[in-house]
Amino acid sequence: MSNYRRAIIPGGVFFFTVVTHRRAPIFDGPERVAYLRDAFRKVLADKPFEIDAIVILPDHLHCIWRLPDGDSDYSGRWREIKKAASRGIDSRSNDRNERLVWQRRFWEHALHNEHDWRMHMDYIHYNPVKHGLVLRPGDWPWSSFKRCVSKGWYEESWGNSEPDDIAGLDWE
Numbered sequence: 001m002s003n004y005r006r007a008i009i010p011g012g013v014f015f016f017t018v019v020t021h022r023r024a025p026i027f028d029g030p031e032r033v034a035y036l037r038d039a040f041r042k043v044l045a046d047k048p049f050e051i052d053a054i055v056i057l058p059d060h061l062h063c064i065w066r067l068p069d070g071d072s073d074y075s076g077r078w079r080e081i082k083k084a085a086s087r088g089i090d091s092r093s094n095d096r097n098e099r100l101v102w103q104r105r106f107w108e109h110a111l112h113n114e115h116d117w118r119m120h121m122d123y124i125h126y127n128p129v130k131h132g133l134v135l136r137p138g139d140w141p142w143s144s145f146k147r148c149v150s151k152g153w154y155e156e157s158w159g160n161s162e163p164d165d166i167a168g169l170d171w172e
Contacts, residue, residue, distance in 0.1 A: 007110040011069040013052070015120040017107040017171055018061050018078065021100045025058035032089055033142050036061075039084035043077050052117075053124045056142035057131060060172065062124045064111065078106055107171075121148070123166045126159050136160055 007014070020026045027033050033056055040051075049071075054063035065074060086101040111117045125148065128140035137145045137159035148154050 006075060007108060008072045009067075009110055010072045011067055012072065013064065013066050013111040013117065014074055015064050015109045015111055015124075015171070016062065016074075016078070018063075018082075019103045019106075019172075020059045021102055023059040026089060026101060027056050027061070027142070028058040030141075035088035036081075036085045038088070039081045042084050043080045046080070047071075047073070047077055049074075049077065051144070053121050053144045053148065055124045055127050055140065055144070057128060057133065062120075062127060062171070064117070064120055064124065074108065109171075119165050119169075120171075121153070122159075122163050123169055123171060125154070126163060126166060129159060130162070 027036065036056060048068060050066040052064040052066060055061060065077075067074060082102045089101050109120070111120060125137045125143060125145045128134045128143065129137060134140045136157075137143065137154075138149070138156060145154065145159075149156050149158075
């Protein structure tokens with residue numbers, strides 16, 4: 001068995017990549033995205049945290065979370081989000097009683113400063129363009145980009161071309 005080391009930073013800010021099982025395009029339409037959104041709402045109600053940014057693509061998602069002071073349990077939150085979303089998406093399970101919706105694990109990165117946060121924000125919001133799903137970040141329906149524009153964090157025209165700070169990055 002592997003020995004995974006996770007960053008334990010109470011009240012930390014983290015970038016996550018979560019991938020579907022075998023990169024299946026599970027979130028290719030509004031109904032399944034709705035199951036995922038409902039799962040987030042349920043977990044947020046039980047174990048609050050803030051979502052600075054999120055993008056849901058057909059076979060993976062990226063997001064940035066801020067945990068409450070003194071709390072470092074992002075793994076438990078992801079477990080509950082994945083379970084809740086999976087229940088609505090696929091009732092079948094394997095011999096380990098797992099629904100084959102998600103890869104077993106996820107990737108996290110503790111964000112250390114404003115520059116790190118900004119670079120990951122840009123990566124998240126440009127991701128649908130990078131994958132050829134839309135021409136501009138604001139055209140992707142399952143993204144926090146428009147919310148971030150309304151907060152003044154981005155200009156609406158941002159991302160019409162690949163931003164220099166994320167050119168060539170691949171955090172998939």
